[in-house]
Amino acid sequence: MKNVLFILALGVVAVATVFAGCTDTSPEATPTPTPTEATTAVPTETTPVLSIQPEPTDEMPDNYLVRASAQKDPIYNTITVTFDGGKGQMNLKELTATVISSDNETETKSMTKPSGKSIATGSTLEFNGTAGKDRIQVWVTMDRPLGADGETEFKIYDSVLPID
DSSP states (O other): OHHHHHHHHHHHHHHHHHHHTTTSSSOOOOOOOOOOOOOOOOOOOOOOOOOOOOOOOOOOOGGGOEEEEEEEOTTTOEEEEEEEEETTGGGEEEEEEEEEOTTSOEEEEEEEOOTTSOOOTTOEEEEEOOSSOEEEEEEEEEEEEETTTTEEEEEEEEEEESOO
């Protein structure tokens, strides 16, 4: 009978072992996430270097020709863009001037035709320039298509101030 009790005890231990999951030494734990710094590749924004090298201006039809000029104060570096008028003054819708400074900054200002009038000859736009060279571009937008190409926008001035 001792053998039967021994085998019975051994069977109980075996069954208990199976039900207790003793085939694995420790219960499977859910891994705790470790905080890590996420590194995201941020595209580097490169500022394009704007050229201060002037380019040719557009040719307007003679009967719609308008002009502008620019001057730079040698002491305060203030740039004054002046509308000089022309045959197409009544058809001028907008004059836009852009200054590209030697430190790669741009500034744009416009003057628009008042209702029923034209932009007055001698009208000016003022910019803060630099002690270095600054490029000035002046574009005009006409109120109708001009010439064989039907263009409405023309670059009428492109120069670097001060001129050496």
